[in-house]
Amino acid sequence: MIRDRGQWVMVGVAMAVLLVALPSAPAQSQAAYYAGKSIEVIVPFAPGGAADVGARFAAPFLEKHIAGNPRVTVRNVPGGGSMLGASFFAANARPDGLMLMCTTSSTVFPYLFGHPSARYDLSKMRVAMTLAFGPVVYVSPRTGVRKPADLLKPGEPLVYGGIAATGSDLPVLVAFELLKLNVKTVLGFEGRGPIRLAFERGETNLDFQFTPVYLTQVVPLVKEAKAVPIMTGGFPNERGELVSRDPVVPDLPSVFEVYRELYGSRPAGPRWRAYEAASVLTFTYGLTWWAPEGTPPDALRAIYEAADRINADRDFQERGKSVTGGYPLRRGDTVERAVQKAMRPTLDVTKYLTDLLRDKYGVRF
């Protein structure tokens, strides 16, 4: 219910924008870089996807917590598997911090694999902030798998449903290789929602979902004994190694732990590093807000500081629990090096990934 006057004012403003099409003047604060300005966040996907939801969820918090209270609007530029929007951003964003881009790994991978249509250089862009989206891998009880070790000798063949090998499925597919699991992979689903339904119907028996969906949609299945959670993707420690447990689902082992349990040693080599790179880009920094090269330090600092303040915002914590799984925002300056490092894998890692994609999944480079 709308009770207090503040909300009425907000509604009034909203209606005014709708009908008269005039933007409201943002609150002024003279000293701040963003005072009296507005930020446009480009989302290179259609409305309704993960990047769109994340960008829109964060927008009002950014408005509230960036010094100077800029107006923050979200603009969808879909097309070309997100390459159209990212290329648009690269061509149009001026280094003034007034245009940002919010992406997922679907934008990063074409760049990483040198797709000819990826006309944007992420290595030159600045990371404004990031937000994690952790994966939880679970199986059907019909497989007889109760714990990670059972994955090597399932009661029925493991069948995994995915969207496309070069998208958010990539780290999970690499994890299966790393753990030497015998999995039949069926790609071609239109989204992770239909994949979950296919799992529930029994068409597949091995699946992963992002933490917010896991917590809301899969945990009820676990309680009904229709799904068995197995592992998470893991989380980086202070040195950036993907060896810690996911803070949102701390009772599940990570891929790192599962490997150690199955094979008795720390995972290493190109396979492990390929998993680390793909996983970090897809999950740990699942949502990344980019600023163009040459963005003034004042602008970046304002966003970094806003990220800290947003994390302390009760409302963000409360709503974030269900929207994003409860991960805090990460300041760009603390994660930029890790993001850039993951985007520049060593030659053997690149070779491993391209070989896997080409030989097993028919991707042409």
Place this chain on the structure above:
Amino acid sequence: MLEAAVAALAVFGDPLRLLLLCGGVLAGFLVGMLPGLGGIVAVSVLLPLILRLDARTALATLTGALAVVYTSDTISSVLVGTPGSPASAPTALEGHPLAKQGQAARALSAAFLSSLLGGFLGVLGLTLAIPVARPLVMVLGSPELFMFTALGITYAGSLLGKAPVRGLLAGVLGLLLGLVGPAPAAAEFRYTFGQLYLLDGLSLVVVALGIFGLAEVVSLLARGGAIARSVDLGSGWMDGIRDVIRHRWLVLRGAAIGVWAGILPAIGATAAAWMSYGHAVATSRDRRSFGKGDIRGVIAPESANNAASAGDLIPTLLFSVPGGPAAAVILGALYAYGIYPGPRLVAEHLDVIYVIVWSFALANILGAALSFLVSPILARVTYIPFARVAPPLLITMVLGAYQATRHLGDLVALWLLGLMGWAMKRAGWPRAPLLIGFVLAKPMERYFWLTVKLHGWRWLAYPSVLIVGVLLVAPLVWGVVRGLRRRSRPAVETPPAPRATGSLRRLTTTVSAACLACLALALWQGMGFQFDARLLPLLVTVPGVALAGIQTLRAVQGEPPGPAENGDDGLGPDRLAVLIGDELHRFLQIAGYLLLIWLVGFHAASLVFMLAFLTWVAGMRWLPAVAYAVVSVGVFHVLSFGFALRWPAGVLVWR
């Protein structure tokens, strides 16, 4: 359950909520009326505004906007033959001829009433689905979804028209257009010709606008005069209502098709409208008036598309799986509120679902009332010389098409598809199979491969698959049987249509030969794809090339286009040659406008285009033309600002 329903109704006791719902309805109404803008625009424009409200108010506003789009989109379909949204393309096919015959009022009132009823039945379906949807969706695996998309394709069969070869070829072309972009089952992009714009495939909005809208506008322009031939508004409003009462079971069947299409994730409102239209044609004894303005062809799709937008909400609310693009935006809004739809929503927040149910019902009433209020005024458009109506309409279409990806490729695609639609129309190719093929190509391919890979070949023996298989095969068998019976009866002698000659023959030959060339190119390119990406293109193009060869031979021999699709019965060859030349001329003018947009941007180009068009083509005097053009572009500016639309900036413009 009843308690939750009543509690949800109390939500609307707050006058502000009611006001916002009305605001949503108004936004959806406007967006639906403008060709090219649809539910996604309506919902996404509201999104930033409403995310500051509480969840229930926000949902009421969003649902309000979504619910009326398929009511008001009828207006431009009927009046100017340009689909207000892709889902009302069948209405344009049948309702617009009625408007030309001076029966716009009848077509509109029948459409609004069936939209309203379809919406009601849809939302009733949504309410009833809550307890049964779970087991139902659990039954619908990939094999079943594949069978249902295949069933949808066979509906196109009843829309082939009098020339089955051309009808089949149109379907083949539609399937091919639908294959552009990423293959679902393999890491391969098909038919993108190195264009970034084509990487995601063609947008449905652009295809529907081009094939039906632009083609219609151009032929209306060339014909000259006003849209309506006979000036008789008359008491058509009551006629339309009587039509709906007479065809009440068709409304019900259309709504059932709509709800069902909504539940199926692969099939949306557009496919629902066409399937419902195909169903109306297939179940009618007398099919002669279809394509020339049959009220049944208005009632069936209008009932279905409103029902489908309610049906779309079933998987969205019960499984967190969006039933369509607009439903995906609503789902995103729910996520942003931390509401994750699914079984838990039904158990814990049943009132949220009922807020949506009530909003949907309320919005349908408001939308229909608004349509009834506004359209008598708008219906007068059909009596104004069309050349004066056309420029703002063209600008709206261009702006609408540009919203698809906000890439200039949208404009090029619109123009090319418009030319294609026009050529098909003139050469007597039915366009309905094309749109059905386009809409269902990818889901059919996707579910075919998922089925084969997940189930091997066992699925062919599944009982559910067999049941749908019977539904699929029965009408085909029935059609053959009926055809044989008819053949055994002495045929009624119809005088053969005169052979096509002169420019008409040149046109039919060009169209057939171009189709053959396209299919041959597609076949040749298709051979280079990986196996999982190659199967459907080859299945489509191999028979396609053969059919196109036959068709080209026939065209060379002077096969007449046939009276039904031509729309200009009884024109002499000389008059027709002039008309065709005139229409091609209009396409060149539009191309000039698009080129100008690329150079100097949307505003300046639209202003120049309108001025030039109004003075030269429409014969207006300078002063009123300037006033008209300035006011129109001003309105577009305000409108596109209000709806957060983007427009091309122009390469020569300093930024």
